[in-house]
Amino acid sequence: MATYRATADWSLKDGEDFATGRYSRGHSVVFGSGFEAPGTASPHVVGNRWSVPGALDPEEMLVGAIATCHMLSFLHVAREAGFSVTHYRDTAEGVMEKRDDGEMWVSRVTLRPEIAYAGRSPDAASAHHMHHRAHEICFIANSVKTEIVVEEALVGGV
Template identity: 55%
Template sequence: MARYVAEVEWALGEGEDFAAGRYGRGHRLRFDGGVVLPGSASPHVVGKWADPAAVDPEEMLVAALSSCHMLSFLHVARLAGFSVGAYRDRAEGAMAEIAPGRQAVTRVVLHPAIDWAGSAPDADRLAALHAEAHAACFIANSVRAEVIVA
Protein backbone atom coordinates (compact mmCIF):
# COMPACT_ATOMS: atom_id res chain seq x y z
CA MET A 1 0.00 0.00 0.00
CA ALA A 2 1.26 3.48 -0.78
CA ARG A 3 2.27 5.80 2.06
CA TYR A 4 2.19 9.57 1.98
CA VAL A 5 4.20 11.79 4.29
CA ALA A 6 3.85 15.44 5.18
CA GLU A 7 5.84 17.16 7.91
CA VAL A 8 4.37 20.05 9.90
CA GLU A 9 6.58 22.41 11.93
CA TRP A 10 5.47 25.17 14.31
CA ALA A 11 7.25 27.06 17.08
CA LEU A 12 6.10 29.62 19.60
CA GLY A 13 7.24 33.10 18.61
CA GLU A 14 9.13 35.46 20.87
CA GLY A 15 6.78 37.44 23.11
CA GLU A 16 3.77 35.23 22.34
CA ASP A 17 1.61 33.88 25.17
CA PHE A 18 0.60 30.28 24.50
CA ALA A 19 -1.46 29.84 27.68
CA ALA A 20 -3.54 32.94 26.83
CA GLY A 21 -4.06 31.82 23.20
CA ARG A 22 -2.06 34.78 21.88
CA TYR A 23 0.30 33.05 19.48
CA GLY A 24 0.73 32.88 15.74
CA ARG A 25 -0.73 29.93 13.91
CA GLY A 26 1.74 30.16 11.02
CA HIS A 27 3.76 27.03 10.38
CA ARG A 28 5.60 25.15 7.64
CA LEU A 29 4.37 22.18 5.65
CA ARG A 30 7.04 20.02 4.03
CA PHE A 31 6.19 17.32 1.52
CA ASP A 32 8.29 14.32 0.52
CA GLY A 33 9.12 15.84 -2.88
CA GLY A 34 10.83 18.76 -1.15
CA VAL A 35 8.12 21.39 -1.54
CA VAL A 36 7.70 23.62 1.51
CA LEU A 37 4.53 25.69 1.91
CA PRO A 38 3.62 28.26 4.52
CA GLY A 39 0.61 27.01 6.47
CA SER A 40 -1.69 28.62 8.99
CA ALA A 41 -5.05 28.33 10.63
CA SER A 42 -7.76 30.08 8.64
CA PRO A 43 -8.28 33.78 9.34
CA HIS A 44 -11.99 32.84 9.56
CA VAL A 45 -11.13 30.69 12.57
CA VAL A 46 -8.44 32.54 14.54
CA GLY A 47 -8.56 36.08 13.14
CA LYS A 48 -5.39 38.11 13.61
CA TRP A 49 -3.40 35.08 14.78
CA ALA A 50 -3.57 33.56 11.29
CA ASP A 51 -1.17 34.24 8.45
CA PRO A 52 -3.56 35.23 5.65
CA ALA A 53 -0.85 34.69 3.02
CA ALA A 54 -0.41 31.04 4.04
CA VAL A 55 -2.47 28.02 3.06
CA ASP A 56 -4.95 26.82 5.66
CA PRO A 57 -6.13 23.21 6.14
CA GLU A 58 -9.58 23.96 4.74
CA GLU A 59 -8.06 25.39 1.54
CA MET A 60 -5.78 22.36 1.28
CA LEU A 61 -8.77 20.04 1.53
CA VAL A 62 -10.62 21.92 -1.22
CA ALA A 63 -7.47 21.97 -3.38
CA ALA A 64 -6.88 18.25 -2.80
CA LEU A 65 -10.42 17.44 -3.92
CA SER A 66 -10.07 19.65 -7.00
CA SER A 67 -6.64 18.27 -7.92
CA CYS A 68 -7.72 14.66 -7.44
CA HIS A 69 -10.87 15.16 -9.51
CA MET A 70 -8.85 16.80 -12.28
CA LEU A 71 -6.28 14.00 -12.38
CA SER A 72 -9.02 11.36 -12.37
CA PHE A 73 -10.94 13.25 -15.06
CA LEU A 74 -7.88 13.53 -17.34
CA HIS A 75 -7.42 9.77 -17.03
CA VAL A 76 -11.03 8.80 -17.76
CA ALA A 77 -11.30 11.32 -20.61
CA ARG A 78 -8.17 9.87 -22.23
CA LEU A 79 -9.47 6.32 -21.87
CA ALA A 80 -12.76 7.44 -23.47
CA GLY A 81 -10.86 8.76 -26.50
CA PHE A 82 -11.03 12.49 -25.77
CA SER A 83 -8.07 14.84 -25.71
CA VAL A 84 -7.86 17.63 -23.15
CA GLY A 85 -5.76 20.67 -23.96
CA ALA A 86 -6.29 22.55 -20.68
CA TYR A 87 -8.25 22.15 -17.47
CA ARG A 88 -9.00 24.86 -14.90
CA ASP A 89 -11.10 24.80 -11.75
CA ARG A 90 -12.18 27.33 -9.15
CA ALA A 91 -13.21 25.03 -6.32
CA GLU A 92 -15.16 26.40 -3.36
CA GLY A 93 -15.63 24.81 0.04
CA ALA A 94 -18.21 25.69 2.67
CA MET A 95 -17.93 25.24 6.42
CA ALA A 96 -21.01 24.54 8.51
CA GLU A 97 -21.84 23.58 12.07
CA ILE A 98 -22.41 19.82 12.32
CA ALA A 99 -23.11 19.76 16.07
CA PRO A 100 -23.02 22.37 18.82
CA GLY A 101 -19.48 23.75 18.83
CA ARG A 102 -18.33 21.48 15.98
CA GLN A 103 -17.74 22.57 12.40
CA ALA A 104 -16.73 20.75 9.25
CA VAL A 105 -16.23 21.39 5.58
CA THR A 106 -19.58 19.98 4.51
CA ARG A 107 -19.67 20.87 0.83
CA VAL A 108 -17.17 21.40 -1.94
CA VAL A 109 -18.27 22.63 -5.36
CA LEU A 110 -15.93 22.14 -8.31
CA HIS A 111 -16.25 24.42 -11.33
CA PRO A 112 -14.13 22.75 -14.00
CA ALA A 113 -13.55 24.51 -17.32
CA ILE A 114 -12.08 22.28 -20.00
CA ASP A 115 -10.48 23.18 -23.32
CA TRP A 116 -10.71 20.21 -25.64
CA ALA A 117 -8.01 19.42 -28.19
CA GLY A 118 -10.27 17.83 -30.77
CA SER A 119 -13.87 16.79 -30.46
CA ALA A 120 -15.66 17.51 -27.18
CA PRO A 121 -18.14 15.17 -25.52
CA ASP A 122 -21.79 16.17 -25.48
CA ALA A 123 -23.31 17.30 -22.17
CA ASP A 124 -24.51 13.83 -21.15
CA ARG A 125 -21.16 12.19 -21.92
CA LEU A 126 -19.31 15.01 -20.11
CA ALA A 127 -21.49 14.48 -17.01
CA ALA A 128 -20.77 10.74 -17.20
CA LEU A 129 -17.02 11.38 -17.42
CA HIS A 130 -17.19 13.65 -14.35
CA ALA A 131 -19.21 11.03 -12.46
CA GLU A 132 -16.65 8.36 -13.34
CA ALA A 133 -13.79 10.67 -12.29
CA HIS A 134 -15.54 11.46 -9.01
CA ALA A 135 -15.99 7.77 -8.25
CA ALA A 136 -12.30 7.14 -8.99
CA CYS A 137 -10.96 10.09 -6.96
CA PHE A 138 -9.10 8.80 -3.90
CA ILE A 139 -9.63 12.02 -1.96
CA ALA A 140 -13.38 12.21 -2.70
CA ASN A 141 -13.60 8.60 -1.54
CA SER A 142 -11.84 9.63 1.69
CA VAL A 143 -14.10 12.48 2.85
CA ARG A 144 -17.71 12.72 3.97
CA ALA A 145 -18.30 16.24 2.63
CA GLU A 146 -20.63 16.58 -0.33
CA VAL A 147 -18.59 17.12 -3.50
CA ILE A 148 -20.45 18.59 -6.48
CA VAL A 149 -19.18 19.12 -10.01
CA ALA A 150 -21.04 22.19 -11.28
Protein backbone atom coordinates in the same frame (compact mmCIF):
# COMPACT_ATOMS: atom_id res chain seq x y z
CA MET B 1 -0.27 0.32 -0.83
CA ALA B 2 1.39 3.73 -0.79
CA THR B 3 2.42 5.88 2.15
CA TYR B 4 2.36 9.68 2.13
CA ARG B 5 4.09 11.94 4.60
CA ALA B 6 3.86 15.54 5.68
CA THR B 7 5.64 17.26 8.54
CA ALA B 8 3.88 20.18 10.23
CA ASP B 9 6.34 22.34 12.19
CA TRP B 10 5.32 25.18 14.54
CA SER B 11 7.17 26.99 17.35
CA LEU B 12 6.10 29.59 19.88
CA LYS B 13 7.84 32.89 19.18
CA ASP B 14 9.26 35.40 21.64
CA GLY B 15 6.56 37.62 23.10
CA GLU B 16 3.71 35.22 22.31
CA ASP B 17 1.54 33.77 25.08
CA PHE B 18 0.34 30.24 24.46
CA ALA B 19 -1.77 30.05 27.64
CA THR B 20 -3.98 32.97 26.56
CA GLY B 21 -4.14 32.01 22.87
CA ARG B 22 -2.02 34.98 21.81
CA TYR B 23 0.30 33.25 19.39
CA SER B 24 0.73 33.04 15.65
CA ARG B 25 -0.73 30.03 13.92
CA GLY B 26 1.97 30.32 11.25
CA HIS B 27 3.88 27.14 10.60
CA SER B 28 5.46 25.17 7.78
CA VAL B 29 4.34 21.98 6.13
CA VAL B 30 7.01 19.88 4.43
CA PHE B 31 5.61 17.21 2.15
CA GLY B 32 7.25 13.90 1.32
CA SER B 33 8.33 15.31 -2.04
CA GLY B 34 10.43 17.89 -0.20
CA PHE B 35 8.11 20.77 -1.11
CA GLU B 36 7.66 23.16 1.79
CA ALA B 37 4.58 25.34 2.10
CA PRO B 38 3.80 28.04 4.64
CA GLY B 39 0.78 27.08 6.70
CA THR B 40 -1.59 28.90 9.02
CA ALA B 41 -5.00 28.66 10.59
CA SER B 42 -7.83 30.20 8.59
CA PRO B 43 -8.54 33.83 9.47
CA HIS B 44 -12.20 32.71 9.61
CA VAL B 45 -11.22 30.52 12.57
CA VAL B 46 -8.65 32.57 14.52
CA GLY B 47 -9.01 36.07 13.06
CA ASN B 48 -6.49 38.04 11.03
CA ARG B 49 -4.23 38.79 13.99
CA TRP B 50 -3.18 35.15 14.49
CA SER B 51 -3.41 34.00 10.88
CA VAL B 52 -0.57 34.51 8.39
CA PRO B 53 -1.48 36.23 5.09
CA GLY B 54 -0.37 34.28 2.03
CA ALA B 55 -0.05 30.97 3.88
CA LEU B 56 -2.25 27.93 3.26
CA ASP B 57 -4.81 26.90 5.83
CA PRO B 58 -6.01 23.30 6.23
CA GLU B 59 -9.41 24.09 4.75
CA GLU B 60 -7.84 25.54 1.60
CA MET B 61 -5.53 22.53 1.34
CA LEU B 62 -8.54 20.20 1.60
CA VAL B 63 -10.41 22.05 -1.16
CA GLY B 64 -7.25 22.04 -3.29
CA ALA B 65 -6.70 18.32 -2.70
CA ILE B 66 -10.27 17.52 -3.73
CA ALA B 67 -10.08 19.77 -6.82
CA THR B 68 -6.72 18.46 -8.03
CA CYS B 69 -7.63 14.82 -7.38
CA HIS B 70 -10.85 15.23 -9.37
CA MET B 71 -8.94 16.98 -12.17
CA LEU B 72 -6.29 14.26 -12.42
CA SER B 73 -8.98 11.56 -12.31
CA PHE B 74 -11.01 13.37 -14.97
CA LEU B 75 -7.99 13.73 -17.28
CA HIS B 76 -7.44 9.98 -17.01
CA VAL B 77 -11.11 9.18 -17.69
CA ALA B 78 -11.31 11.62 -20.62
CA ARG B 79 -8.17 10.20 -22.23
CA GLU B 80 -9.50 6.66 -21.89
CA ALA B 81 -12.78 7.81 -23.49
CA GLY B 82 -10.87 9.14 -26.51
CA PHE B 83 -11.07 12.86 -25.79
CA SER B 84 -8.10 15.20 -25.96
CA VAL B 85 -8.17 17.73 -23.12
CA THR B 86 -6.06 20.83 -23.77
CA HIS B 87 -6.95 22.89 -20.71
CA TYR B 88 -8.66 22.28 -17.37
CA ARG B 89 -9.40 25.01 -14.86
CA ASP B 90 -11.44 24.57 -11.71
CA THR B 91 -12.46 27.38 -9.37
CA ALA B 92 -13.43 25.15 -6.48
CA GLU B 93 -15.10 26.43 -3.34
CA GLY B 94 -15.49 24.84 0.07
CA VAL B 95 -18.12 25.68 2.68
CA MET B 96 -17.40 25.33 6.38
CA GLU B 97 -20.33 25.27 8.78
CA LYS B 98 -21.43 23.91 12.13
CA ARG B 99 -22.68 20.36 12.46
CA ASP B 100 -25.69 19.56 14.63
CA ASP B 101 -23.31 18.86 17.53
CA GLY B 102 -21.80 22.35 17.21
CA GLU B 103 -18.45 21.27 15.74
CA MET B 104 -17.20 22.90 12.54
CA TRP B 105 -16.59 20.92 9.35
CA VAL B 106 -16.14 21.42 5.63
CA SER B 107 -19.58 20.23 4.61
CA ARG B 108 -19.44 20.79 0.87
CA VAL B 109 -16.92 21.40 -1.88
CA THR B 110 -18.23 22.65 -5.20
CA LEU B 111 -16.06 22.01 -8.23
CA ARG B 112 -16.56 24.25 -11.26
CA PRO B 113 -14.35 22.78 -13.95
CA GLU B 114 -14.01 24.49 -17.31
CA ILE B 115 -12.47 22.13 -19.83
CA ALA B 116 -11.21 22.73 -23.35
CA TYR B 117 -10.73 19.93 -25.86
CA ALA B 118 -8.83 19.53 -29.12
CA GLY B 119 -10.99 18.00 -31.80
CA ARG B 120 -14.30 16.58 -30.69
CA SER B 121 -15.87 17.55 -27.40
CA PRO B 122 -18.14 15.36 -25.30
CA ASP B 123 -21.85 16.01 -25.24
CA ALA B 124 -23.39 16.96 -21.88
CA ALA B 125 -24.29 13.36 -21.01
CA SER B 126 -20.78 12.09 -21.77
CA ALA B 127 -19.17 14.92 -19.80
CA HIS B 128 -21.45 14.19 -16.85
CA HIS B 129 -20.57 10.49 -17.02
CA MET B 130 -16.84 11.28 -17.10
CA HIS B 131 -17.14 13.56 -14.06
CA HIS B 132 -19.14 10.88 -12.25
CA ARG B 133 -16.49 8.27 -13.03
CA ALA B 134 -13.70 10.68 -12.02
CA HIS B 135 -15.45 11.18 -8.69
CA GLU B 136 -15.72 7.41 -8.19
CA ILE B 137 -11.98 6.86 -8.70
CA CYS B 138 -10.71 9.98 -6.92
CA PHE B 139 -8.72 8.79 -3.90
CA ILE B 140 -9.40 11.97 -1.94
CA ALA B 141 -13.15 11.94 -2.63
CA ASN B 142 -13.19 8.35 -1.42
CA SER B 143 -11.46 9.44 1.79
CA VAL B 144 -13.71 12.27 2.98
CA LYS B 145 -17.34 12.58 4.06
CA THR B 146 -17.62 16.09 2.60
CA GLU B 147 -20.30 16.40 -0.09
CA ILE B 148 -18.62 17.04 -3.45
CA VAL B 149 -20.71 18.74 -6.14
CA VAL B 150 -19.55 19.18 -9.74
CA GLU B 151 -21.01 22.11 -11.66
CA GLU B 152 -19.95 21.25 -15.18
CA ALA B 153 -19.21 23.94 -17.74
CA LEU B 154 -18.83 22.83 -21.33
CA VAL B 155 -16.11 24.87 -23.01
CA GLY B 156 -15.73 22.78 -26.14
CA GLY B 157 -12.99 22.47 -28.72
CA VAL B 158 -10.23 24.95 -29.35
